[in-house]
Amino acid sequence: MNRIEPHTLAPPTAPAVPAVEVLSAEKTYPNGTQALLPVDLSIAEGEFVTLLGPSGCGKSTLLKMVAGMLEPSDGRLLVWRKPVSQLHDSARRMSFVFQSPTLMPWASVQTNVRLPLDLAGVPRKEADARVMESLALVGLEKFAGALPRALSGGMQMRVSIARGLVTQPDLLLMDEPFGALDEITRHKLDADLLELWRKKKLTVIFVTHSIHEAVFLSSRVVMMAARPGRVVEQFQIDEPYPRSADFMVTPEFAKYAKRLQDSLLRASNADEEHAR
Numbered sequence: 001m002n003r004i005e006p007h008t009l010a011p012p013t014a015p016a017v018p019a020v021e022v023l024s025a026e027k028t029y030p031n032g033t034q035a036l037l038p039v040d041l042s043i044a045e046g047e048f049v050t051l052l053g054p055s056g057c058g059k060s061t062l063l064k065m066v067a068g069m070l071e072p073s074d075g076r077l078l079v080w081r082k083p084v085s086q087l088h089d090s091a092r093r094m095s096f097v098f099q100s101p102t103l104m105p106w107a108s109v110q111t112n113v114r115l116p117l118d119l120a121g122v123p124r125k126e127a128d129a130r131v132m133e134s135l136a137l138v139g140l141e142k143f144a145g146a147l148p149r150a151l152s153g154g155m156q157m158r159v160s161i162a163r164g165l166v167t168q169p170d171l172l173l174m175d176e177p178f179g180a181l182d183e184i185t186r187h188k189l190d191a192d193l194l195e196l197w198r199k200k201k202l203t204v205i206f207v208t209h210s211i212h213e214a215v216f217l218s219s220r221v222v223m224m225a226a227r228p229g230r231v232v233e234q235f236q237i238d239e240p241y242p243r244s245a246d247f248m249v250t251p252e253f254a255k256y257a258k259r260l261q262d263s264l265l266r267a268s269n270a271d272e273e274h275a276r
């Protein structure tokens with residue numbers, strides 16, 4: 001009998017575990033706006049997926065459906081193989097970070113970050129320890145007692161991210177979190193986010209309008225088109241991590257950016273053709 005020597009066997013590759021499955025999920029708002037045609041999308045644990053596309057293509061709608069903040073009109077969404085509504089039974093958690101920091105202006109940074117733990121009834125001592133851990137992750141531990149108005153826009157966004165991290169999520173949903181920030185601050189936060197993603201082994205779904213941000217951050221980019229919103233193309237960004245600012249001046253970066261730019265143009269033209 002022929003024996004297959006162990007070293008001739010291909011190494012076993014672990015099948016990717018899906019963190020999020022969007023199964024023909026579509027959305028029409030009560031006023032009749034068809035925000036999303038049926039979308040099918042599977043996101044594996046540990047991926048960094050960016051949703052990119054022209055204004056109104058349904059990026060936020062899709063993200064909010066994943067979060068369970070919006071019900072699909074048809075189809076289903078599973079998070080770790082369960083309907084989002086049953087996630088409270090799961091040991092895993094997700095967090096949502098909005099475009100604006102939405103901090104309570106009268107409360108300290110520490111109190112703002114502690115909010116999700118207070119709402120979940122986590123004992124104060126444990127909550128405070130986790131708040132400090134979370135603030136340290138975004139480099140703001142020295143500002144725990146400050147009021148939001150004493151902080152810059154970038155620092156306020158860090159507070160918002162710390163609040164998203166304080167529940168120790170496995171899945172982070174981010175709706176254009178750095179869109180309102182200046183270029184330098186944005187780059188800095190992008191780099192910090194990648195560091196966190198790697199360190200904490202997160203799965204991230206990130207919405208942006210920026211091609212450069214999408215290439216820098218993502219392992220995969222999902223391109224969408226509008227009127228009605230739909231997924232039109234997907235791009236794997238096959239570049240190793242960690243990625244530093246140097247990556248942004250490489251020919252590979254330029255190649256991906258050009259591909260996405262062409263795709264975004266096609267997606268935008270598809271809108272106009274639809275509208276005619």
Ligand SMILES: Nc1ncnc2c1ncn2[C@@H]1O[C@H](COP(=O)(O)OP(=O)(O)OP(=O)(O)O)[C@@H](O)[C@H]1O
Pocket residue numbers: 029030031033034035053054055056057058059060061062229
């Ligand atoms: N609550 C709502 N009721 C009715 N229509 C809505 C509602 N929310 C969004 N829409 C519409 O659904 C479509 C998709 O909106 P959505 O905000 O998901 O797009 P987006 O890609 O995130 O846009 P942007 O890039 O401008 O933030 C748009 O036509 C929008 O006007």
